[in-house]
Amino acid sequence: MNRWLTNGFRLMGLLIATLVAAGCAQRPVVPAAGAVPDPGWSESRAQPRREQRRQLVAHAERMLGQPYRYGGESPQQGFDCSGLVYFSHRQLGIEVPRTTRDQRRRSRAVPLQALQPGDLVFFDLSDTKTRHVGIYIGGGRFIHAPTSGKRVSVSSLDNPYWRRHLAGAGSFL
Numbered sequence: 001m002n003r004w005l006t007n008g009f010r011l012m013g014l015l016i017a018t019l020v021a022a023g024c025a026q027r028p029v030v031p032a033a034g035a036v037p038d039p040g041w042s043e044s045r046a047q048p049r050r051e052q053r054r055q056l057v058a059h060a061e062r063m064l065g066q067p068y069r070y071g072g073e074s075p076q077q078g079f080d081c082s083g084l085v086y087f088s089h090r091q092l093g094i095e096v097p098r099t100t101r102d103q104r105r106r107s108r109a110v111p112l113q114a115l116q117p118g119d120l121v122f123f124d125l126s127d128t129k130t131r132h133v134g135i136y137i138g139g140g141r142f143i144h145a146p147t148s149g150k151r152v153s154v155s156s157l158d159n160p161y162w163r164r165h166l167a168g169a170g171s172f173l
Contacts, residue, residue: 052092052173053118059091060084060135060143066152068145073098079145079152081133085120088135089172096172100133107170115169121157124167136169 069078073086082100089096097103104122115121117138125131134144140157155162 049173052094053116055092056088056118056173057135057137057143059088060137060152063088063152064143064154066145068148068150068152070148072145081145084143084145084152085133085135094172100130103133104130104168104170107172110169110171112166112169116171118173119169119171121169122167123162123165125165130167132165 063075063079063084066075067078068080070080071083072078072080073083075087077083079087082098082103085103086096086098097106100122103120107120110116110119115136117136119136121134121136121142122130123132123134132144134142134155136142137154141154142157143152143154145152146155157163157166
């Protein structure tokens with residue numbers, strides 16, 4: 001009888017431990033039918049950041065070859081550098097400022113050594129002001145709308161011109 005009692009307690013302990021562990025496991029939060037969503041919540045924020053970064057780069061890559069146009073922010077208009085950043089983020093439901101200067105000011109600073117695809121790279125093309133922005137895609141490369149007469153393209157941060165003017169990085173992800 002003692003052996004049965006001891007095995008019963010062991011079984012009961014194992015059962016309780018299993019139930020406690022299952023109760024602590026993370027489960028996805030699924031809103032109840034008819035629930036009103038929190039206005040601060042969006043599906044884009046709920047996605048893992050790595051997936052958001054991948055999608056942001058994919059949206060920008062689809063714009064390769066589009067013409068540069070000052071003030072442009074769509075495939076129909078063409079793009080300037082900050083317009084490409086603005087458009088690509090909006091495709092994910094992420095609101096960013098429209099100008100390069102404001103994109104730099106309002107983005108979360110990222111150390112250049114920690115760049116990840118989807119981060120923004122900023123360039124000072126004059127002595128004191130940030131004048132250009134691109135979307136980092138990995139491997140030391142970025143997508144940008146370079147200048148009048150050019151098209152959205154990929155450039156290397158190792159290019160001496162871009163390396164000399166690189167001023168910092170930021171992110172809205």
